[in-house]
Amino acid sequence: MTLNIEEMAAFCKKKGFVYRSSDIYGGFSGFWNLGPNGVELFNKVKQNWWKHFVQDREDIVGMDASIISHPKVWEASGHVSSFGDLILTTKKSKTKLRADHFIEEKLAIVADGLSAGEINNLVKKHNLTYKGEEFEEVKDFNLLFPTKVGAEESNSSIAYLRGETAQAMFTNFRLVADTTRQQLPFGIAQVGKCFRNEISPRDFLFRSREFTIAEFEYFIHPDEKKCSRLTKDQLALELNVLTAKTQEVGKSTLTTLTIKQMLSNKMLNEWHAHLLAEQWKWYIQLGLSEKNLKIREHMKTELSHYSSATFDFDYNFPFGSKEIGGIADRGQFDLNQHIKHSKKKLELFDEATQKKVIPKVIEPTFGMERIFLAVLFEAYHDDKKRENVVLKINKQLAPTYCAIFPLVKNKPEVSKKAQEVYESLRTCYSCVYDVSGTVGRRYARQDELGTPYCITIDFETLEDDAVTIRDRDSTKQERVPIKELREKLFSLYCS
Amino acid sequence: MTLNIEEMAAFCKKKGFVYRSSDIYGGFSGFWNLGPNGVELFNKVKQNWWKHFVQDREDIVGMDASIISHPKVWEASGHVSSFGDLILTTKKSKTKLRADHFIEEKLAIVADGLSAGEINNLVKKHNLTYKGEEFEEVKDFNLLFPTKVGAEESNSSIAYLRGETAQAMFTNFRLVADTTRQQLPFGIAQVGKCFRNEISPRDFLFRSREFTIAEFEYFIHPDEKKCSRLTKDQLALELNVLTAKTQEVGKSTLTTLTIKQMLSNKMLNEWHAHLLAEQWKWYIQLGLSEKNLKIREHMKTELSHYSSATFDFDYNFPFGSKEIGGIADRGQFDLNQHIKHSKKKLELFDEATQKKVIPKVIEPTFGMERIFLAVLFEAYHDDKKRENVVLKINKQLAPTYCAIFPLVKNKPEVSKKAQEVYESLRTCYSCVYDVSGTVGRRYARQDELGTPYCITIDFETLEDDAVTIRDRDSTKQERVPIKELREKLFSLYCS
Numbered sequence: 001m002t003l004n005i006e007e008m009a010a011f012c013k014k015k016g017f018v019y020r021s022s023d024i025y026g027g028f029s030g031f032w033n034l035g036p037n038g039v040e041l042f043n044k045v046k047q048n049w050w051k052h053f054v055q056d057r058e059d060i061v062g063m064d065a066s067i068i069s070h071p072k073v074w075e076a077s078g079h080v081s082s083f084g085d086l087i088l089t090t091k092k093s094k095t096k097l098r099a100d101h102f103i104e105e106k107l108a109i110v111a112d113g114l115s116a117g118e119i120n121n122l123v124k125k126h127n128l129t130y131k132g133e134e135f136e137e138v139k140d141f142n143l144l145f146p147t148k149v150g151a152e153e154s155n156s157s158i159a160y161l162r163g164e165t166a167q168a169m170f171t172n173f174r175l176v177a178d179t180t181r182q183q184l185p186f187g188i189a190q191v192g193k194c195f196r197n198e199i200s201p202r203d204f205l206f207r208s209r210e211f212t213i214a215e216f217e218y219f220i221h222p223d224e225k226k227c228s229r230l231t232k233d234q235l236a237l238e239l240n241v242l243t244a245k246t247q248e249v250g251k252s253t254l255t256t257l258t259i260k261q262m263l264s265n266k267m268l269n270e271w272h273a274h275l276l277a278e279q280w281k282w283y284i285q286l287g288l289s290e291k292n293l294k295i296r297e298h299m300k301t302e303l304s305h306y307s308s309a310t311f312d313f314d315y316n317f318p319f320g321s322k323e324i325g326g327i328a329d330r331g332q333f334d335l336n337q338h339i340k341h342s343k344k345k346l347e348l349f350d351e352a353t354q355k356k357v358i359p360k361v362i363e364p365t366f367g368m369e370r371i372f373l374a375v376l377f378e379a380y381h382d383d384k385k386r387e388n389v390v391l392k393i394n395k396q397l398a399p400t401y402c403a404i405f406p407l408v409k410n411k412p413e414v415s416k417k418a419q420e421v422y423e424s425l426r427t428c429y430s431c432v433y434d435v436s437g438t439v440g441r442r443y444a445r446q447d448e449l450g451t452p453y454c455i456t457i458d459f460e461t462l463e464d465d466a467v468t469i470r471d472r473d474s475t476k477q478e479r480v481p482i483k484e485l486r487e488k489l490f491s492l493y494c495s
Numbered sequence: 496m497t498l499n500i501e502e503m504a505a506f507c508k509k510k511g512f513v514y515r516s517s518d519i520y521g522g523f524s525g526f527w528n529l530g531p532n533g534v535e536l537f538n539k540v541k542q543n544w545w546k547h548f549v550q551d552r553e554d555i556v557g558m559d560a561s562i563i564s565h566p567k568v569w570e571a572s573g574h575v576s577s578f579g580d581l582i583l584t585t586k587k588s589k590t591k592l593r594a595d596h597f598i599e600e601k602l603a604i605v606a607d608g609l610s611a612g613e614i615n616n617l618v619k620k621h622n623l624t625y626k627g628e629e630f631e632e633v634k635d636f637n638l639l640f641p642t643k644v645g646a647e648e649s650n651s652s653i654a655y656l657r658g659e660t661a662q663a664m665f666t667n668f669r670l671v672a673d674t675t676r677q678q679l680p681f682g683i684a685q686v687g688k689c690f691r692n693e694i695s696p697r698d699f700l701f702r703s704r705e706f707t708i709a710e711f712e713y714f715i716h717p718d719e720k721k722c723s724r725l726t727k728d729q730l731a732l733e734l735n736v737l738t739a740k741t742q743e744v745g746k747s748t749l750t751t752l753t754i755k756q757m758l759s760n761k762m763l764n765e766w767h768a769h770l771l772a773e774q775w776k777w778y779i780q781l782g783l784s785e786k787n788l789k790i791r792e793h794m795k796t797e798l799s800h801y802s803s804a805t806f807d808f809d810y811n812f813p814f815g816s817k818e819i820g821g822i823a824d825r826g827q828f829d830l831n832q833h834i835k836h837s838k839k840k841l842e843l844f845d846e847a848t849q850k851k852v853i854p855k856v857i858e859p860t861f862g863m864e865r866i867f868l869a870v871l872f873e874a875y876h877d878d879k880k881r882e883n884v885v886l887k888i889n890k891q892l893a894p895t896y897c898a899i900f901p902l903v904k905n906k907p908e909v910s911k912k913a914q915e916v917y918e919s920l921r922t923c924y925s926c927v928y929d930v931s932g933t934v935g936r937r938y939a940r941q942d943e944l945g946t947p948y949c950i951t952i953d954f955e956t957l958e959d960d961a962v963t964i965r966d967r968d969s970t971k972q973e974r975v976p977i978k979e980l981r982e983k984l985f986s987l988y989c990s
Binding site: 019030034062063064087197432 | 514518521534560591646692837925
């Protein structure tokens with residue numbers, strides 16, 4: 001991983017992965033568009049998540065809520081009154097900065113969760129200024145994007161674009177339970193666009209104003225201590241952990257801990273442990289390497305008042321080890337909030353105890369554009385020998401699975417054969433057909449897009465009815481009869 | 496198709512397909528949530544579209560733009576100045592009605608495209624009132640949802656939620672061409688959420704404020720008359736057409752026309768014909784029946800000034816034959832608008848003529864929730880003999896592909912075998928495992944969700960290692976050895 005975030009943004013534009021939103025109008029800060037290769041990769045990451053956490057599990061079901069919902073949802077959740085960033089504004093030029101980021105950079109401390117008073121004290125104590133300018137008192141800034149719904153002018157029509165996907169899983173909790181016959185414990189999952197009016201979007205896709213969250217809420221009987229799904233493999237799983245204790249003494253050394261050790265250290269409960277292990281395993285199977293992944297335990301001072309334990313999943317980006325996901329024990333907080341505001345009974349009847357209970361909740365969250373970015377950084381190899389970039393991306397995520405090349409352009413027999421091969425493969429696999437330039441140039445072009453296999457049709461093909469498959473990572477070539485090609489590519493896909 | 500739209504909404508709620516948004520807060524007009532079965536069906540419809548129009552075609556590439564973009568995009572497109580509905584407001588109670596819908600219902604004429612003056616005249620001429628109240632002069636109402644981006648208070652930070660997906664394909668047109676090496680003719684496709692502040696949302700999912708459009712812009716050399724992709728099969732395709740001529744004499748009789756006839760009648764050009772045929776074929780392969788589908792040619796009075804030909808695709812819903820898609824010849828209008836506003840050269844170099852050209856555009860549009868609804872109406876069968884509903888949905892779209900039933904609940908050998916079958920199938924297919932109630936009850940439950948196959952494991956299975964597959968539509972049962980089950984289900988899936 002040798003390139004910085006600006007270079008990655010340039011690479012993503014050049015190769016059709018990501019463009020600035022509204023590029024012809026000079027861009028629009030905090031908004032991005034996925035290009036033809038980006039949308040294929042991103043869709044595959046989302047579909048991989050959906051298959052792993054929803055379709056392959058009998059205890060989790062999906063849903064897809066509207067982005068705009070009744071404003072009371074966001075009043076109940078607390079987002080309308082406080083979903084904010086504190087802002088520091090300079091006295092003269094009125095430049096606005098996100099207070100926690102500014103404090104973190106200036107003083108090298110964790111500033112997440114500091115109150116307005118604490119920020120003001122730190123600014124005074126350290127005489128902090130920005131480009132020589134002093135600051136006004138810190139201000140609250142709500143990140144929800146407001147809009148107006150309906151033709152009426154009254155205040156009641158103000159609504160918000162969702163700032164997270166979680167709330168709809170709470171508000172729909174009873175409807176889902178009643179119409180799918182799920183019983184505790186079970187989860188509800190969702191993937192979708194969210195919006196936060198970030199003061200200073202930055203680091204390419206990493207901190208933007210429109211982004212995609214994949215998330216599930218896992219509902220558990222409030223008295224349930226044991227997790228029936230916690231396996232031996234999960235207990236033995238070794239993780240890189242930055243513990244709260246380590247951070248509390250101002251250090252950042254990682255500790256290798258098994259899930260079992262985390263449980264005996266009482267860092268989390270069994271259900272939390274099971275889902276944390278699953279989350280870690282998903283990142284690994286996606287292609288992120290263990291050495292770039294760490295789990296950061298939240299310190300007491302950072303924890304929301306309702307959460308008994310929260311962990312971030314951080315990835316080692318060139319601009320620092322940064323959050324790409326998290327998992328929080330939210331207890332009964334959210335359901336209780338919606339019970340209070342809606343006056344509806346968001347509880348389930350428990351067969352065993354013959355009582356109605358309000359479940360407690362574990363919430364794993366995944367920042368999908370951040371994961372997309374981590375996948376790209378992990379895959380990016382500047383291959384000096386080949387003199388081109390090779391995107392060593394998980395085969396199942398690559399935008400194109402195989403490329404078909406007729407060796408020469410102007411031999412009708414070769415072109416015809418190559419077209420036949422292309423037609424026979426493209427209903428099963430995402431394929432491209434490329435005749436432009438030397439074969440070496442065509443290999444390089446596919447390497448840069450992460451295409452796992454290139455298939456060349458040459459003069460010999462006309463004799464032996466076989467083609468050459470070239471492997472992206474090893475560059476090894478193998479001769480395969482055309483009639484075995486589909487099955488060969490399938491077994492490679494699954495390997 | 497015996498149920499009305501309210502009954503369909505009730506069915507969709509009961510079976511976990513669609514819930515009201517914010518149901519616990521009394522709902523939020525114009526917004527809906529997909530439940531566990533709805534999200535699977537909807538995702539499969541979207542993926543089917545993407546595979547058909549993007550992945551299976553070498554001449555169309557995908558993209559995915561942000562929902563919020565630079566406000567200049569919507570100024571250039573004309574949406575900020577006029578993307579409206581005309582509103583009639585009653586004088587006393589200030590009730591607001593969409594003028595075109597009101598006129599259409601009252602006077603039984605096509606009111607789409609009428610000017611404010613024409614509406615006012617009709618209201619006066621026919622003394623139109625609503626619940627005894629007279630109307631004020633008609634008013635313009637812009638359907639774009641506005642929001643504010645950034646921490647600044649200035650006017651420049653007003654932005655809009657997109658009202659359609661099309662604009663991003665125009666603004667990204669050069670970027671896509673430059674970074675994917677596509678040459679004319681080629682298309683750019685997108686599926687995503689759009690927002691329109693409808694005055695009076697109604698008819699369940701049909702007219703809502705947040706919905707999904709799938710759309711592509713197909714770019715063609717401005718001098719290109721011939722379409723190389725127009726096949727004999729397409730030319731021979733017979734369509735139900737409501738022609739402009741028929742409508743102009745106040746009739747609604749359908750004419751059966753082939754694509755070839757439509758071409759010789761000069762109703763459209765060759766590229767338009769090719770894509771219209773593809774759009775028709777996609778609806779049919781999705782499971783909509785020809786008898787419920789018609790193409791409505793726009794009359795001269797309806798056509799936008801920049802369009803030379805537009806057709807709606809209408810589906811025969813219980814509440815009328817209504818638009819579920821359309822295809823318009825937009826010429827160079829949109830690219831020219833963005834060239835004018837951005838001062839950027841949105842043109843391509845043409846090798847053949849060695850000239851830079853601004854392509855003309857054909858735009859097929861698909862209203863995805865409306866199509867989802869048409870699929871459900873088409874599939875819904877109230878089976879009197881079985882005494883339950885059967886959702887005869889396209890097998891490849893069904894939320895669940897197969898259900899696994901142990902015949903009895905309390906025989907560990909049978910349960911164990913059934914679990915093994917379930918585990919072996921669920922990595923390949925979307926499966927459910929159901930032990931609850933009689934087998935008859937379980938069949939009924941799956942019929943109502945459209946599950947194509949139910950697999951029963953019984954006492955005999957312990958002897959012959961075979962299971963019974965029951966077909967949803969015919970209710971025929973077939974005994975299949977467990978070791979052949981995966982392949983059997985695969986061949987059924989493709990058949």
